[in-house]
Amino acid sequence: MRPIDGVARGHADATWSIPMSLVRMLVETEAPAADLAQPVDAFAGVRRFALGLLIPLALALAWEAAVRAGLTDGRLVPPPSRIYETFVGLAASGELPRHAAATILRVALGFGLGVAAGTLAGAVAGYWALARVLMDPTLQALRAIPSIAWVPLFILWLGIFEESKIALIAVGVFFPVYLGVMGAILAVDRKLVEVGRVFRLGGPAMIRRILLPAVLPAYVVALRSGLGLGWMFVVAAEFMGASEGLGYLLIDGQQLGKPAQIVAAIIAFAVIGKATDWILTAATTPFLRWQDAFGQAETP
Amino acid sequence: MLAIESVSRTYPGGVHALERVSIAVAAGEIVAVVGGSGCGKSTLLRLVCGLDRPSAGRVLLDGGVVTGPHEKIGIVFQEPRLLPWLTVAGNVEFGLDGRPRAERAGRAKVQLARVGLADKASAWPRQLSGGQAQRAAIARALVTRPQVLLLDEPFSALDAFTRIDLQDHLLDLWADLTPTLLLVTHDVDEAIVLADRIVVMKPRPGRVHEEIAIDLPRPRDRQSAAFDFAKRRVLCALDRSLARPGVDREAAAEAGAALWW
Numbered sequence: 001m002r003p004i005d006g007v008a009r010g011h012a013d014a015t016w017s018i019p020m021s022l023v024r025m026l027v028e029t030e031a032p033a034a035d036l037a038q039p040v041d042a043f044a045g046v047r048r049f050a051l052g053l054l055i056p057l058a059l060a061l062a063w064e065a066a067v068r069a070g071l072t073d074g075r076l077v078p079p080p081s082r083i084y085e086t087f088v089g090l091a092a093s094g095e096l097p098r099h100a101a102a103t104i105l106r107v108a109l110g111f112g113l114g115v116a117a118g119t120l121a122g123a124v125a126g127y128w129a130l131a132r133v134l135m136d137p138t139l140q141a142l143r144a145i146p147s148i149a150w151v152p153l154f155i156l157w158l159g160i161f162e163e164s165k166i167a168l169i170a171v172g173v174f175f176p177v178y179l180g181v182m183g184a185i186l187a188v189d190r191k192l193v194e195v196g197r198v199f200r201l202g203g204p205a206m207i208r209r210i211l212l213p214a215v216l217p218a219y220v221v222a223l224r225s226g227l228g229l230g231w232m233f234v235v236a237a238e239f240m241g242a243s244e245g246l247g248y249l250l251i252d253g254q255q256l257g258k259p260a261q262i263v264a265a266i267i268a269f270a271v272i273g274k275a276t277d278w279i280l281t282a283a284t285t286p287f288l289r290w291q292d293a294f295g296q297a298e299t300p
Numbered sequence: 301m302l303a304i305e306s307v308s309r310t311y312p313g314g315v316h317a318l319e320r321v322s323i324a325v326a327a328g329e330i331v332a333v334v335g336g337s338g339c340g341k342s343t344l345l346r347l348v349c350g351l352d353r354p355s356a357g358r359v360l361l362d363g364g365v366v367t368g369p370h371e372k373i374g375i376v377f378q379e380p381r382l383l384p385w386l387t388v389a390g391n392v393e394f395g396l397d398g399r400p401r402a403e404r405a406g407r408a409k410v411q412l413a414r415v416g417l418a419d420k421a422s423a424w425p426r427q428l429s430g431g432q433a434q435r436a437a438i439a440r441a442l443v444t445r446p447q448v449l450l451l452d453e454p455f456s457a458l459d460a461f462t463r464i465d466l467q468d469h470l471l472d473l474w475a476d477l478t479p480t481l482l483l484v485t486h487d488v489d490e491a492i493v494l495a496d497r498i499v500v501m502k503p504r505p506g507r508v509h510e511e512i513a514i515d516l517p518r519p520r521d522r523q524s525a526a527f528d529f530a531k532r533r534v535l536c537a538l539d540r541s542l543a544r545p546g547v548d549r550e551a552a553a554e555a556g557a558a559l560w561w
């Protein structure tokens with residue numbers, strides 16, 4: 001699976017990876033006229049995107065109209081205009097930036113720790129068979145535990161403040177990164193390793209010049225899924241009891257009966273999560289220019 | 301001089317790939333190895349370049365035993381095996397690590413020009429055609445000026461025109477530095493165009509069946525009767541190596557010999 005952002009721009013969520021064969025299949029079934037395949041398919045993509053938006057937009061407009069017409073008070077399900085007002089109000093008062101900053105900081109710390117530990121463990125287990133035999137069964141067993149189940153222990157060990165939250169996020173990030181790095185190292189093409197051997201590269205040079213570049217694409221994918229899990233776990237962590245953070249806004253909205261605030265916080269989560277994923281992708285693409293991937297097909 | 305001395309190789313799992321193979325190759329000589337599929341040709345090259353160790357016997361280069369990858373032995377694999385994350389020039393420079401940057405770039409440039417890829421220096425490997433990629437792989441192996449160059453079916457994936465082109469090209473490059481060439485091929489024409497000597501192997505386990513000296517003057521004319529005659533001899537030896545009756549070809553070879561001599 002490879003990210004195909006460049007091509008799938010028209011799809012609802014361009015960050016998902018789609019197997020190339022599947023895309024091919026769609027292209028072929030959509031556009032039987034071979035020479036017209038590209039433009040026709042691009043247009044079909046945009047149209048499909050627009051069609052996908054149709055129902056949510058219609059529902060939102062209908063709900064707005066229903067509230068305006070007084071058919072319902074929209075107390076539990078606020079209409080779009082009220083959500084927008086709440087969002088703008090929170091942003092203007094500085095509340096939203098403050099909570100968002102707290103959440104981003106937690107994700108950044110947890111993500112950093114999880115990535116560091118996952119990369120190290122994955123690299124050791126991938127490179128060194130003995131370490132893999134010793135370590136991997138334990139880690140796989142730990143992975144089978146739903147991470148939220150750690151919460152009580154983390155609170156006992158680390159207290160209810162930042163440490164336990166960051167630990168929970170780090171655990172969530174750790175596993176996809178660990179698995180991704182280990183799998184990528186194990187999957188490095190033996191034939192390319194032999195090229196390194198023929199030119200008599202030593203251990204460090206082999207790692208730097210063959211293994212690192214070879215695992216980089218899979219590593220980026222692992223980082224992205226780690227980041228996604230980091231955003232998921234920060235919500236759980238902030239439900240554990242926090243005085244600030246977007247998760248706190250959610251809980252606060254629930255306890256004080258402010259559904260518009262809940263939806264505004266959800267929207268903030270979606271936007272920031274998507275933005276960090278985009279930053280990660282953008283920061284790593286310069287290193288992946290060489291890839292012979294479907295997504296690169298259009299770039300000159 | 302490269303000496304392969306009664307080398308055997310049994311793979312873990314018990315496949316007996318080579319059995320007491322001995323080949324001596326003089327410095328600057330071109331030797332082609334032909335033989336049926338699975339008779340251990342690739343295995344032989346892997347042993348010579350030190351990627352694998354023989355189960356018995358040894359490989360000597362100028363009297364020293366080859367125990368691992370050797371700086372004077374280069375190899376071109378059956379596939380180009382270019383590193384996809386390096387540009388073509390970066391790939392060619394790959395074996396020059398540790399030398400000054402300017403020297404690396406200069407030598408890579410010269411070598412790329414020699415294989416006719418000067419304009420592709422900054423391209424990615426994915427942007428090359430099959431033949432161009434194979435040429436880049438040859439440039440990468442040649443840039444370190446190896447004393448011995450091993451080639452494992454280097455042109456087998458290419459079309460006939462490109463292949464003939466690259467064969468001539470290889471001879472030009474060889475005339476330059478006269479490395480020892482040990483070339484595995486499935487293409488009898490290719491073996492005869494290039495080689496001073498052809499080693500025919502036979503399978504299960506892989507052994508040397510016959511050695512045929514080709515002493516035609518270079519450049520060799522693919523259309524000449526002498527070329528045809530050599531070809532029949534090799535084909536005939538191949539038939540025998542696979543224990544197939546090759547009587548008619550042998551007779552033809554005899555007739556050809558009569559014509560020629």
Ligand SMILES: Nc1ncnc2c1ncn2[C@@H]1O[C@H](COP(=O)(O)OP(=O)(O)OP(=O)(O)O)[C@@H](O)[C@H]1O
Nearest residue numbers: 311312313315317336337338339340341342343344
């Ligand atoms: N890594 C390996 N492990 C076990 N057996 C192997 C391995 N590599 C090759 N063999 C076996 O060794 C024998 C010789 O293989 P080799 O690749 O040297 O043949 P070859 O002469 O190069 O064939 P081809 O012309 O098809 O390339 C074959 O029977 C093959 O099955």
Ligand SMILES: [Mg+2]
Nearest residue numbers: 341342343452
């Ligand atoms: Mg082979």
